[in-house]
Each structure stands twice: as structure tokens, then as C-alpha cells.
Amino acid sequence: MRFRASSKGLIGVDITSATVKLVELRRAGASYQVESYAVRPLREGAVVERRIQDMGAVVDALSRAVQQAKPQTRRAVVAVSASAAITKTLTLPASLNDDEIETRIQLDSDKHIPFPFSEVAFDFQRLGLNARYADQQDVLLVACRQQDVSQLTDALLQAGLTPEAVDVETFAMERAFTEVRHQLPQLPGDEDCVALVDIGATMNTFHVLREGRVVYSRDTVFGGRQLTEEIRSRYGLSLDEAGLAKKRGGLPDDYESSVLAPFLDTLVQQVGRSLQLYYTAGRNQEIRHMVLAGGTGMLPGLAEQLARESGMDVVIANPLARMKVNGRIDIQTLFADASAMLTACGLAMRSRR
Template sequence: MQLFGEQSAPLIGIDISSAAVKVLQLSKSAGRYRVEHYAVEPLPANPTGDKSAVQTEVIGAAIKRAVAKSGSKSKHAAVAISGSSVITKVITVTGGVDDQAMEEQVFDEASNHIPYQMEEVSLDFEVLGPIPNTESVQVMIAAARTENVEARQAELEIAGLEAKVVDVEVFALENAFKLIFNQLDIPAGGLTAVVDIGANLTTLNVIKEGRSIYSREQVFGGKQLSEEIMRRYGLSFSESGAAKKLGGLPESYESEVLEPFKEGVAQQISRLLQFFYSGSDYSRVDQIVLAGGTASIAGLDQVVEQHLGVSTMTANPIASMTVSPRVQAHALAADAPALLIACGLALRSFD
């Protein structure tokens, strides 16, 4: 199983988070991407934390519904496993050897860095390039327990799909980063903090020259806002989720619930960045990019920018794409900040 994967046939990018399945398929013409198919399908509360066969069925069924809703007929998919279940590392090996010798070197060296038996692991690698003035090359390895890769394959099989690429979320993010790069205002060699705020987890990736140099997760997300709406207004979880998107809450919601939540998001981002600064030679990032479903909250970018004193924008990976008439453009635009990983996976069609 390829963790980096190369494809030419159209792939459906399928991003599976704890709260939803996001499906996206792209085409490319004259150097420009077009959104051909897209859908978002909610998942029952936090199924991905449970690896039981029942939850595999639940996720598989949700993928099937999402693909049907999107209208895609493709049977090939690119899917990702989360960073927390993947070991990535840059290692050094001797260059100038044939493919088989390179593979043997990488596997030998990788076994020194992976805390599992190698027979339990799916491993792939990518040669990053030579180290100046040496005969060595740097190689990025990605290793995941085979059971995690097989779980993703099983979920897709339930939906009638084949996993052509099993990627790693951080690599999918790097792949999608080029879609937003022209929207950034950073100096050459500058640092971009991509903060993906999901339902349950907030993930910080610090990107330098297109590669993630730091990643950290924190348990915090949009679910906290939903729970506060439930508590305040006596709504069910699904009702609170709908009210967040569609409105209809009392006037006091804005000042008593939403604004404090936005400030809480800014504090969480500040805390994540402090972890990065304390463990690196850096003391500042040049720009913050908000992604994930929670990033769609109006004015959140302004609150973060004000609190942290760093230019902040909301991710829009589809900004320069055209859209098929069959796609609901308004819904797609609303979901755009949550589609970074799905975009990165869909782009594997063109590797």
C-alpha cells in the first residue's frame, strides 16, 4: 500500500474526521482545477475514536451516502490517516544507488526509528534530495500500523470504493497548501501557521517553504460551542448544530456565547503557538490560516488577529477553481475552509 501514491485516474478525495465525511473530486483543464463533485455527510458522535467493526460499518455507510450525494461515479479514492497514528521522520541514507538498494537502506534505517515490529507496519518513503557536499540524501519516511491502513481500506470497501492512495493528513495538507499560497502575505522563507479547528480537535501545522516543520494537536473544537448552545438554550446536539449554521438563537447568543467562544479559540491558538516557540528557534509566525469547519464562523479571523497580533485569514482552497453546474456553489463556498485535506487528497489524481 502506497502512503504517498501516484495516480493518473480521477480519484475522489475522502477526508474522514470525527464529525463528518467530506468528499471532493476535481478535474484539470488548461492548468486550472474544477470542482466536479462534492458532498459533506455528518457522522454520529465521534465514531473514529472507536476501532470496532460496528464503527467501521458506520463510517463506510457515511462514505457511501456522501459519494452518492456528490454524484461521483468514480470507484477509486484517496484517503488519509491522521497524524497522531502516523510516524513521519526525515532520515539520511547513501545516495547514488538503485531503487532496490535504496529501499533496503531505508527499511534498515527506519527500523531504528519505529517503535513497532516492522512486519506490523506499512511504510513508504520519498527522497527529498541530496545533502550538499556529501554522498548522502535525505529521505522522508511515513509509517503507520498496518491495522490503521486496513481500517481505512475496509471503510472504503463498504462504500464500494477502492483505496488507490492511503495518504497521511499532514502530507495532504502540504499538497493543498499550494492552493492557498498565492493568498498569503509572507516573506520568502516565512512561516505560516495552519490551524485546523475541527469538532473535537484543533491541529497546528507550521509550514515553511511548503513543508510542515511542526505539528501538534489539542483537544478543543466546535463541539464546545455546540455544547454551550445546548446548555444555554435547552436544545439537542443536532438542533444546536443547525442553530449554529442557520441562526434563530436569542439576541444574547452573540455577546454571551459566540464572542467568548471566539476568544477561547484565540487563546487555544496562542497556547499551541507557545508550544512551538518554546521548542524551536522561532518566536513568531508570519501569518495564521484558519481551516476546519469552525473556521467558517464569521469574524473569527479578526478576533484571532486582534488577540495574537498576527495577520490572520480563513482558508479558501477552492478560491481560484471553477465549479461544475451540478455542484451547489453556495454550499461549497460555505464549506471551503473545511476542505483543505479533501483538496489535498483529490489533487493526488494529478501527481
């Protein structure tokens, strides 16, 4: 795990329960250029709860994504899930250098990390002097099990990519949000509190970001696969056929009223529940805007229904909107997938730092 970044282009790789997503970004002045991208499906069960269960299936999908994208670099960044990582801000003497900080973390590992240090991959980053004590510094510590890092880097290597770093999904999302926030109106500092709802195949995650940092998160096991299953069951299709029909249309006339509408109702209720729990937890900052991400977040009518129920402005995330795009990429296809590319985009954006 490394916080250091490169000045050259990087590939962000996002491995989820339903797809492998790849995007290559390169610095272009003050912004980026999208050099290549690809999205490839994963068979059901290949990845469960963000952990690889079938390495062969993941490597095959990632290899196909690389073949489709034809990236200009092989240097890639991948992420462990937020639930698999321990993130803490430590207060240490300002006099400590990097080697001394590393030694201190090792000596005090039992205070910060809930599993044996021999099984740990960790990294840290200085955040500057402590706001209250001038002789102390804040240090961000991130740790996870070594097996989680090894599994992800092995997948990259087997697909012909070179692991540049292993990040954490939350950090990648925060990085990508620096682009998404340009879709929102300029807000005063005390109103800069935004809900980001990332709706994937099996799970939706409700984040609250204040000043670009995640201050609250809640996961709910409900996503686009439930809609695919309902389509499959109701219309007698295979799972693959149902997935294609959901994306491309062509379903019977009763689809919107009998299948899509109940699904959207349930999804909106769950987002509303997450919003209520945020306030119940004693959070005082009022959320004024909502951003939808993930492939399921683009379902027709969802943003409008959430806006009616919540009274907020609701937009669909496009972290690539302000970026230049390599001429060999179909922009319409890219932007159709952009909402689901949030994590991959944030990983590739490490090149800017």
C-alpha cells in the same frame, strides 16, 4: 501506502470525528476542476481520535456522501493521522536503487520504526542527493501500523470506492496549502512563515508552515462540539438541533453575548497559547500571517478577534478558490464548506504530481 499519483481524477476522502468529507478533483490545465463533493455528518463516537470505532456508521455516512456527490470516478485517497504515522528522512548511499532501499529499510526497521515490522505498512520516496554528501541520497520514509491502513481501505471498499493510495494528513495539508497561499500577499523568502489553525469538532491543531512545509504542530482538545454542547445545554435542544442552530442561526438574542463570545474568547486564548509555545520552543522565524481552516474556523467574528489579538493578517482558507467548478455544483454551498475541505482537497490533489 503509495506515493505514486495518477493523471486522472481522484476523490479525496477525509473521515473526522464529526463528518465524512469527499471531494473529486480533475486536472484542468495548470490547475484543477472540482467535479463533485459532499459532506455528511457522523454520529458521535463513530470516530474517536481519528480512529474508526463504528465501521458501520462510517460506511453508511461515506456511502451517502458518494450517493450525494455522484462522482465520475471511484478511485479514492484517504489519510492516516499524523500522530499515527512515523515520518523520517534517511540518508543512504546514492548508488542504491528502489529495491535495495526497500531491503535496507527492512533490515534496519528496528532503528526507525517503534513497533514490530510484521505489523507495519511503509513506503518511501527519493528526495534527491544529500546537500552535504554527493555520494549519499535523502529518502523520505513513512510508516504506520498495517491495521490503520486496512481499516481505512476497508471503509472505502465497503462504500463502493477503490482505494488508490493511503496518504498522511500532514502531506495532504501541505499540498492543499499550495492553493491557500495564493490568498496571502507575496512574501520574501525569509518572511514566508505562516500559522495555519485547523479547528474541528473536538480538536484544534496549530501548524506553522515555512516555505510550504510544516515545521511545528500542536494539538489542543477543544473544538466546535464544545460550542454545540453549550447551545444544547443553555437552550434545551437536542444535540442535532443545537448543531443545526449553530450553523443556520435563529438562536435567542443573548446567544452572541452569553454563549458565542465566551467560546471565542477561549479559542483565541488557546491559539495565543500555541503561538507562545512555538516561540518558547526556540523558533526564530516570525509568523506574520494566520490562516483559519475547519468548520469552526468560519465562526463569525473569530478571524477579526484573532487579528486584533495577534496583530496579524488573518484569512479563512479556501483551497478551492482558484479552481474551476463543474456546473452541476452550487458554488455558494461549495465555498461555504471549502475551509473544512483542506485535507480532502489535498488528498485529491495527488493527481497533479
